[in-house]
Amino acid sequence: MATNSLINFDSLSPKFRDLYAKAKDFVENDCLPAEAIFEAQMGQGENRWKVIPPVLEELKVKARSLGLWNLFLGTSYKEGAGLTNVEYGLIAELTGRSIKLAPEAMNCSAPDTGNMEVFAKYGTEAQKERWLKPLLDGKIRSAFAMTEPAVASSDATNIELNIRREGGQYVLNGKKWWISGAGDPRCAVYLVMGKSDPSNENKHRQQSLVIVPSDTPGITVVRPMMVMGYDDAPEGHCEIIFKDVRVPVENIVLGEGRGFEVIQGRLGPGRIHHCMRTVGIAERALELMLARVTDPSRRTFGKNLAQHGTIVQDIARSRIEIDRARFLVLNAAQKIDKGDAKSALKEISMAKVDVPNMALQVIDRAIQAHGAGGLSQDFPLARLYAGVRTLRFADGPDEVHLAQLGRNELRRAEEIRARLNQIKDKSDALKAKL
Structure with missing residues (x-):
């Protein structure tokens, strides 16, 4: 290690x-x-x-x-x-x-x-x-229900599950999928994101987050979704139907129309947790690769695998990429510690995009070094690859984070152009004196 x-x-x-x-x-x-x-x-x-x-x-x-x-x-x-x-x-x-x-x-x-x-x-x-x-206490488990099959959930304002108030209850109707943990027999509660005020002019105030006990009548867990052939039992990533699901108004989190506020507070640190665990996954994949290519029995064309230049380069690239990704994550974590998750949005997005992509590269090289065995159940690499691939969607897909990063960088363009023009003007003035 x-x-x-x-x-x-x-x-x-x-x-x-x-x-x-x-x-x-x-x-x-x-x-x-x-x-x-x-x-x-x-x-x-x-x-x-x-x-x-x-x-x-x-x-x-x-x-x-x-x-x-x-x-x-x-x-x-x-x-x-x-x-x-x-x-x-x-x-x-x-x-x-x-x-x-x-x-x-x-x-x-x-x-x-x-x-x-x-x-x-x-x-x-x-x-x-x-x-x-x-x-x-670890006595129960939970699930977070936001993603929906009928809309592009990468823009969470699109979610359609309806939350309607009737007297002292909220009534939920809609469908969710990729709800991690919903298949677990210990899953006792869902946090469900839906629209409680779809006509609100502020699209980020249309949503609310509601606590729904998993045994509430009207909930149907339809199926586990497969991740590249893995069902991830017993937790699963499930499709769920909510039909006239009723919960007391006391089950609202923070208040009506504040769902976005809550999930942003939830996702910031969580993205960093995912990223650090993924750095650990990449480290393990690299170790498996190092063990495989130095195994004396693994020889091709008269050489041990570790004696081939392409293998050596792959190991070197993996080492660089893992350490780079770790720096990005720790930098984001430090920024959160000094301020809060909101003040570290740029750093969080950078880590969230880079780390899963890095780990996929490292795992892929390790699979290649293992030959066909790397694709099999005899090694953990194929399962690790499938799991990490999901992280390019979880907590916001790459494209959303890249768009946010790009827009933030573009905000600097006017100041940069002004500064470059000042430099040019000074350069022209100096040339004129020659």
């Missing part, structure tokens, strides 16, 4: 250094060896959506005993571990090395982390008592 040379660990808190050392040992010596056991304990067929492998629960018990629990909630939350975004980001990278087990074992897995942050930041005391407390 590569040493992180971008951060002076001695400058970070003693509490973080202790947790980091424990997390590193836990991931390497507990989570990674347990991956094969987890797969073996998964049920078959429909049982795969009902069975939670016992080894995962054992890992949770150990993680909690080590204090490796709910580390994602930052210094501004009384419920959290008191880590900065930079500190948690470094631990999140470790958990990305065992992406199937480590995040959930430490109660730091999406979508629960983002949902818990919504409850912690915006929830009423009653909402926190009913939903945040059991989520923090």
Whole structure:
């Protein structure tokens, strides 16, 4: 595992250094060896959506005993571990090395982390008592329902699920899909984004976020969506129909018309968490590649694989790209720590675009170095590739972040042109004196 040379660990808190050392040992010596056991304990067929492998629960018990629990909630939350975004980001990278087990074992897995942050930041005391407390305890899981099949959800103002108030209730009608975690038998609550005021002139005040218990009448989980052939049981990424689903008005989050405000507060830190875990995925892929190409039995044309120049170059490029991406993420995390997520929009978008693309390149090189085996179930690379590919859509597709970045850069153009004209004028004046 590569040493992180971008951060002076001695400058970070003693509490973080202790947790980091424990997390590193836990991931390497507990989570990674347990991956094969987890797969073996998964049920078959429909049982795969009902069975939670016992080894995962054992890992949770150990993680909690080590204090490796709910580390994602930052210094501004009384419920959290008191880590900065930079500190948690470094631990999140470790958990990305065992992406199937480590995040959930430490109660730091999406979508629960983002949902818990919504409850912690915006929830009423009653909402926190009913939903945040059991989520923090790891007793239940949750889902976040925003994406819809009938509209281009990359522009979230397009969402159509209808939220209508009738007396003391909200009535929900509509369809969602790619709702991660909705297939999990432990999923007890959805946070559902919909339109409560479609005629509002401010398109960002038309939406509300509503808390919907998963056992509410009128909810139908239609199917799990396949991700390049993987169904990701038992969590899944499900299509859901809401038909005349009724919840009390007390289930609104923050207030009517404030859905966009809430999700922006949810997505900023969450994007960084995804990115750091993905840096960890890329590190693991590179390690698998290094082990494969230096295996004495892997020889082509009379040479060990590591003796081929193309392999050496691929390793070098991967090392550069991983370290570059890590810098972008830590830079964004530091900007959030110094201000807030809103003040770090540029840095968050840069990391969100770069990191998944970087990881896909690194994983692809590792697959190539493994030959056909890299595509098989004998190695984790194909599954890792499929999972990371989804991140180019999750929390906003590349195109949205690139458009935002490009517009922000273009705002500098007028000032730049004025400055260049001043330089030209001064240059012309100097030439005239010659």
